[in-house]
Amino acid sequence: MTVPHREAGVRLSTANLTELEIRAERVGLNLADGHARQPLTPGQEKIVDRLPELFHTARRAVVPDLDREAQVTYLSVLGQHTALTEAKILSCYSSSVAMEIFARALFAAGLRRVGLIHPTFDNIPDILRGVGLGLRAVPEHVLHRADTAVLPDLDALFITTPNNPTGGVLDEPALAQWAAWCAAHNVVLALDTSFRAFDPRAQYDHYRVLADSGVEWVVIEDTGKVFPSLDLKVGFLAYATGGRLPLWRIYTDILLGVSPMILCLVTALAREGAGGGFAALHQTIARHRAGLHAALPQPTYGRWPDPGNRISVERLALPPGLDAGRVSDDLRARDVHVLPCGNFHWADRAEGAGHLRIALSRPEKDLHAGAEVIRDYLAAASAG
Ligand SMILES: Cc1ncc(COP(=O)(O)O)c(C=O)c1O
Structure with a gap:
């Protein structure tokens, strides 16, 4: 199926964030959009x-x-x-x-x-x-x-x-x-x-x-x-x-x-949230965040720049020299979808060029599988 609204030959990392999120819904591990896709309690x-x-x-x-x-x-x-x-x-x-x-x-x-x-x-x-x-x-x-x-x-x-x-x-x-x-x-x-x-x-x-x-x-x-x-x-x-x-x-x-x-x-x-669902959600997201951090320990695989963050997405500051647009294109080729952060810095895309955003509101096994692919990629990138 064709991807809507993109002309042939346009590099994917120049798409807006939602276009990247739509692509992630089609195939592979979707750790891109911030919508709630964790399992039901x-x-x-x-x-x-x-x-x-x-x-x-x-x-x-x-x-x-x-x-x-x-x-x-x-x-x-x-x-x-x-x-x-x-x-x-x-x-x-x-x-x-x-x-x-x-x-x-x-x-x-x-x-x-x-x-x-x-x-x-x-x-x-x-x-x-x-x-x-x-x-x-x-x-x-x-x-x-x-x-x-x-x-x-x-x-x-x-x-x-x-x-x-x-x-x-x-x-x-x-x-x-x-x-x-x-x-x-x-x-x-x-x-x-x-x-x-x-x-x-x-x-x-x-x-x-x-x-x-x-x-x-x-x-x-x-x-x-x-x-x-x-x-x-x-x-x-x-x-x-x-x-x-x-x-x-x-x-x-x-x-x-x-x-x-x-x-x-x-x-x-x-x-249901008031009766314990929100507390369960907080625990789930905290567990997913901790699992991601454990799979990609800093400083080997970059840094986690938002230590106070509790929402359902997490930024990874890539090791120096890596461009997030390029990295997310390469990860997409390995069927893992994350967002490069350039577009979040809407007034100066270069400010986000070193960051990826990874969704945590997913089944834990998807997050683990995605983190492994990211880890292998980053290990190879730093070796080569
Ligand atoms: C802070 C914030 N506001 C609004 C939106 C838009 O959400 P929706 O597409 O569900 O309307 C998003 C999407 O991720 C968002 O992150």
């Missing part, structure tokens, strides 16, 4: 066994009630209590759809200058640029240190927390400082918290901090990185009403809502 298996029942419940119920239940259950399990009173929440097919709506709303409001965390997943800058917004890179460490003095003039500031690919989390004091700075400068503060379920440090009540500050804010949440539900998922677009962005109008230009069946599934999975 016993509790999740029971929910999947109940899918026909959920379907019939969804058919009978009032959809806005199911929508609210999914939002309340998911967000309260993750500590976001203030969202339930202070936010209007729009359920979307995915976080990328929420992102597209947010980007279009910024453009429609004439807010065109966006400061964006650097590095981050490339579909965020691609969507923002795609609607005609101008981007300024804001290094992740500037955001984490809340170094407000160095920012240029902006209309919006966008922060991914926990960040993909580094796992870096914006702590509560830093969020409060950015919220105060944005409020003082009439800047919209937007967060992508798609990975927050993996890291308890990202589960303080962000909405309380935002609401208390008086800033105009938007938060994009996502169940898709968390539950291994074959991409039956929801992205939530949350915001306080009364701001400048026509989010509701643009949302209704694009969709009516998410399938009530998916809303029922998200509610059931979030309840």
Whole structure:
């Protein structure tokens, strides 16, 4: 089968990250995308066994009630209590759809200058640029240190927390400082918290901090990185009403809502998460991370540059002299798919040229098999 959207002869490492992820879904060991593909827990298996029942419940119920239940259950399990009173929440097919709506709303409001965390997943800058917004890179460490003095003039500031690919989390004091700075400068503060379920440090009540500050804010949440539900998922677009962005109008230009069946599934999975599923997920990801580190000990096979990372992907800093685009092409030829990190550094691809990103949300045996191929490759590369 042909790969969509790539012209013949284009080197794969120049593709965007999603194109590489699509290729990884076809053949070989897919350690590329950050979607949840780990095995179901016993509790999740029971929910999947109940899918026909959920379907019939969804058919009978009032959809806005199911929508609210999914939002309340998911967000309260993750500590976001203030969202339930202070936010209007729009359920979307995915976080990328929420992102597209947010980007279009910024453009429609004439807010065109966006400061964006650097590095981050490339579909965020691609969507923002795609609607005609101008981007300024804001290094992740500037955001984490809340170094407000160095920012240029902006209309919006966008922060991914926990960040993909580094796992870096914006702590509560830093969020409060950015919220105060944005409020003082009439800047919209937007967060992508798609990975927050993996890291308890990202589960303080962000909405309380935002609401208390008086800033105009938007938060994009996502169940898709968390539950291994074959991409039956929801992205939530949350915001306080009364701001400048026509989010509701643009949302209704694009969709009516998410399938009530998916809303029922998200509610059931979030309840199971609260009852031990999230704790099990944290253990699984920690075990997979430790196994990967053990298979590729530093400094022989490079370095693990993100010691605090708890999300479901991990960066490997390759040994000096190796180019991640080349290495990931060579690994693909050996049927192992990982991502070269150049595109995460959307303002300066060279900054990511020495890093690979490896997904941990996979069956453990796949991760072990992939790590062995990577180890053999790196051993041969350093010998030759
Ligand atoms: C931080 C972040 N936000 C949003 C997305 C987009 O997710 P989706 O394609 O499920 O909409 C991704 C994808 O990996 C991501 O890493």
